[in-house]
Amino acid sequence: MAIIRFDAVQRTFSQGGKDFVALKDIDFEVQDREFVAIVGPSGCGKTTCMRMAAGLEHPTGGHVYVDRDEVTKPGPDRAVVFQAFALFPWKTVWDNIEFGLVSLGIDAAERKRRIEQHIELMGLGGYEQAYPHQLSGGMQQRVAIARAYVLDPKVLLMDEPFGALDAQTRVVMQEELVRLARTHPRTVLFITHAVEEAVYLADRIVVMSRRPGTIREIVDVKSIRVAEGWDQHKRIEDVMDLPSFVHLRTHVWKLLREQQAGELH
Amino acid sequence: MVPRGADANAATRHPLARLAHALAVLAGVILLWHLLTAVFGVISPARFPTPAEVAASLQQIVVEGYSNARLHEHVLRSVLLVTMGFVVASSFGVALGLAMGASRKVEAFVNPIFLLLRPIPPLAWIPLAIVWLGLGDAAKIMVIFVAAFVPSVINSYTGVRQIDRPIFEASAMLDVTGWRYWREVLIPGALPSIFTGLRLSLQASWTTLVAAELIGAVAGLGQILNQAAQDIYPAMIVVGMVSVALSGWLMTLGLAWIEHRAMPWRVR
Amino acid sequence: MLEPRLDPARFLALSAAGAASFFLFWSAAALAGLTSREFLPAPWDVAARFSQLAVEPFAGFTLFQHLLSSFQRFAFGFVLAVAIGIPLGLLMAWFRWIDRIVAPVFEAVRFIAPIAWVPFAALWFGTGIGGPVLIIFMGAFPAVLINTYRGAKNVERKYIEASQMLGASSWRSMTEVLLPAAVPSIVAGLRISAGLGWQSLVGAELIVASSGVGYLMVKGQAAVSTATVMSGMIAIGVVGLLIDVALRRVQQLIETRRGL
Numbered sequence: 001m002a003i004i005r006f007d008a009v010q011r012t013f014s015q016g017g018k019d020f021v022a023l024k025d026i027d028f029e030v031q032d033r034e035f036v037a038i039v040g041p042s043g044c045g046k047t048t049c050m051r052m053a054a055g056l057e058h059p060t061g062g063h064v065y066v067d068r069d070e071v072t073k074p075g076p077d078r079a080v081v082f083q084a085f086a087l088f089p090w091k092t093v094w095d096n097i098e099f100g101l102v103s104l105g106i107d108a109a110e111r112k113r114r115i116e117q118h119i120e121l122m123g124l125g126g127y128e129q130a131y132p133h134q135l136s137g138g139m140q141q142r143v144a145i146a147r148a149y150v151l152d153p154k155v156l157l158m159d160e161p162f163g164a165l166d167a168q169t170r171v172v173m174q175e176e177l178v179r180l181a182r183t184h185p186r187t188v189l190f191i192t193h194a195v196e197e198a199v200y201l202a203d204r205i206v207v208m209s210r211r212p213g214t215i216r217e218i219v220d221v222k223s224i225r226v227a228e229g230w231d232q233h234k235r236i237e238d239v240m241d242l243p244s245f246v247h248l249r250t251h252v253w254k255l256l257r258e259q260q261a262g263e264l265h
Numbered sequence: 266m267v268p269r270g271a272d273a274n275a276a277t278r279h280p281l282a283r284l285a286h287a288l289a290v291l292a293g294v295i296l297l298w299h300l301l302t303a304v305f306g307v308i309s310p311a312r313f314p315t316p317a318e319v320a321a322s323l324q325q326i327v328v329e330g331y332s333n334a335r336l337h338e339h340v341l342r343s344v345l346l347v348t349m350g351f352v353v354a355s356s357f358g359v360a361l362g363l364a365m366g367a368s369r370k371v372e373a374f375v376n377p378i379f380l381l382l383r384p385i386p387p388l389a390w391i392p393l394a395i396v397w398l399g400l401g402d403a404a405k406i407m408v409i410f411v412a413a414f415v416p417s418v419i420n421s422y423t424g425v426r427q428i429d430r431p432i433f434e435a436s437a438m439l440d441v442t443g444w445r446y447w448r449e450v451l452i453p454g455a456l457p458s459i460f461t462g463l464r465l466s467l468q469a470s471w472t473t474l475v476a477a478e479l480i481g482a483v484a485g486l487g488q489i490l491n492q493a494a495q496d497i498y499p500a501m502i503v504v505g506m507v508s509v510a511l512s513g514w515l516m517t518l519g520l521a522w523i524e525h526r527a528m529p530w531r532v533r
Numbered sequence: 534m535l536e537p538r539l540d541p542a543r544f545l546a547l548s549a550a551g552a553a554s555f556f557l558f559w560s561a562a563a564l565a566g567l568t569s570r571e572f573l574p575a576p577w578d579v580a581a582r583f584s585q586l587a588v589e590p591f592a593g594f595t596l597f598q599h600l601l602s603s604f605q606r607f608a609f610g611f612v613l614a615v616a617i618g619i620p621l622g623l624l625m626a627w628f629r630w631i632d633r634i635v636a637p638v639f640e641a642v643r644f645i646a647p648i649a650w651v652p653f654a655a656l657w658f659g660t661g662i663g664g665p666v667l668i669i670f671m672g673a674f675p676a677v678l679i680n681t682y683r684g685a686k687n688v689e690r691k692y693i694e695a696s697q698m699l700g701a702s703s704w705r706s707m708t709e710v711l712l713p714a715a716v717p718s719i720v721a722g723l724r725i726s727a728g729l730g731w732q733s734l735v736g737a738e739l740i741v742a743s744s745g746v747g748y749l750m751v752k753g754q755a756a757v758s759t760a761t762v763m764s765g766m767i768a769i770g771v772v773g774l775l776i777d778v779a780l781r782r783v784q785q786l787i788e789t790r791r792g793l
Binding site: 054075076079100103 | 691692694695696697698699700701702705709710713714716
């Protein structure tokens with residue numbers, strides 16, 4: 001049973017009288033508890049796809065379905081982790097995580113239980129009463145992820161969540177996300193322009209090209225990952241050394257490079 | 266709040282559409298006003314006039330006159346007083362502000378007097394002006410002067426202080442001194458701030474004049490208000506208020522036009 | 534600035550010289566005997582009168598009683614302006630239809646100088662407290678509304694999207710997102726509107742009051758007692774300054790708490 005479905009999705013802008021096709025013929029599904037990454041050059045519309053699933057933007061043609069309902073507006077069932085964190089600066093870590101739970105009408109005792117659980121899950125112990133500006137970028141993004149996870153959403157939408165972090169923090173977060181995804185699997189749509197990140201994290205990768213934004217190819221990662229036993233290696237650098245990883249990564253790179261070359265002519 | 270598809274509000278952003286919309290709302294308000302006063306009597310005519318009464322008063326003051334003069338004569342008188350006070354005050358004020366901005370010594374010397382006088386609101390000078398100069402025009406000009414002076418000084422001063430340092434260094438390198446320094450470096454650099462100050466000075470001048478005229482005058486917009494209050498003539502009060510608003514608004518527009526001509530390099 | 538900063542000693546010396554010149558000039562003019570000392574008092578005459586007014590009633594009350602009266606009116610009008618301005622600003626920022634209805638009316642009425650409401654204030658409230666409160670409200674309200682509206686409208690898109698994604702109702706969006714985000718702008722607006730409100734108070738009391746500092750000055754003017762008028766001016770200036778300093782402190786406290 002599919003959870004996120006893009007059905008013949010188109011997105012056209014009109015600017016100064018002319019029509020500009022941003023997305024064309026986007027057709028794919030994210031299965032239940034599957035981790036799908038969208039990779040593509042900037043401007044290919046990958047973020048727009050995620051925002052349409054979130055209900056923050058709307059297609060001009062076709063439909064986006066989450067759990068068989070068409071997406072019309074944003075909501076806690078489709079939790080978003082933003083690149084810029086978007087934590088409320090005037091609320092503490094605890095209050096930020098609690099915000100969505102209040103909307104769901106969950107009673108105070110249950111809220112407390114869930115928040116404590118996720119504080120521990122994301123390694124935020126001791127920071128409950130801190131304000132976002134007192135935290136590092138990595139910590140803030142952990143809070144953002146906790147805020148999304150705690151909602152027990154149908155789907156999790158992540159928009160280049162590690163893009164604003166420095167390289168070392170980024171690696172740590174990737175490892176943690178993998179750990180989380182294996183122990184608490186969710187349906188995830190993950191946007192990134194970093195190929196290695198996508199190959200490391202995802203079950204499948206949707207490779208997009210731009211002008212107009214279309215799907216180039218959908219690459220299956222999971223079967224190779226399981227067959228080659230990537231999860232046996234705890235550290236990301238060990239996984240990235242494996243020949244199967246390198247092969248897959250190069251394959252995706254080539255897909256992206258070909259369109260770049262095509263564009264230059 | 267997030268519209269479906271393309272920007273759903275593009276149509277209402279067009280300036281003409283916005284104007285039409287604003288007029289529609291105002292028309293609605295006038296209709297509501299009419300209903301509340303003339304038709305249903307929710308607001309008694311002793312407290313607030315009907316639209317018809319206001320229209321009649323307007324006609325009266327434009328054609329026959331009220332309180333010793335017709336509307337345009339009142340307007341002219343007020344505008345004249347404001348202009349005189351404003352021009353004199355802002356000339357002195359801008360000059361002093363620029364001097365304070367350009368010279369630390371001038372700033373040091375003048376600062377304490379300024380700090381002492383600044384917290385006193387312009388309207389608070391009215392009784393003093395009346396004691397010293399009586400109830401005539403002289404007192405009004407004095408108060409307008411005080412009202413217009415302070416914002417001009419402050420904004421001219423900050424205007425100079427916020428000029429980018431590299432501009433000063435460039436002018437030193439190009440050996441720009443004396444009158445040229447003022448005319449081609451200081452004043453143009455400070456001009457946006459100066460105009461902000463002028464706008465504030467103008468608004469302050471208007472408010473102060475109306476207040477002064479309310480207290481005692483022979484003619485002028487404030488005098489209309491004063492007389493209408495004494496005669497208990499609500500409809501004329503409304504005419505006076507609207508006249509004050511419109512005149513002030515038009516003068517501000519005039520200033521904006523001058524500002525636009527004076528700073529053609531400014532990106533709007 | 535190409536002119537180098539003066540060292541503090543020099544700056545202080547020049548400032549002292551400036552202040553001294555001012556008072557010297559004033560004293561000389563008063564002592565020159567061109568007019569009566571009632572008409573043009575010397576600085577020390579004003580100081581004496583000020584102290585006198587602190588204990589002896591004039592025009593019905595002592596200076597501080599008049600000040601209290603004025604401050605009460607100011608407080609009423611200011612609190613009213615804030616109590617209506619902030620919620621209305623938030624509502625206008627969140628609900629476009631409220632914005633479309635209120636904005637044109639507001640823009641039209643805003644241009645009427647607060648003092649122009651005096652005739653209606655007198656008509657509706659006589660010399661009761663309602664009159665000055667109305668005028669203070671008219672003076673203070675625009676800045677509160679505008680600053681609240683602007684602060685709320687300028688909230689970064691990502692916070693609005695986050696609150697929508699998290700399923701917040703309109704009420705929660707306005708109170709838990711817009712309002713906190715707009716606080717810096719609101720507080721800046723409070724300072725401006727307090728200043729304008731205090732100024733409007735003075736104007737109102739010159740005409741429609743039977744107590745208060747403005748009233749004191751009018752009575753002083755009628756008695757041709759410049760020293761009384763000046764004492765009133767000083768009192769008004771000092772209180773206005775204190776209000777501004779207090780609000781500036783509030784502004785600073787909020788800024789440090791938010792880590793701005």
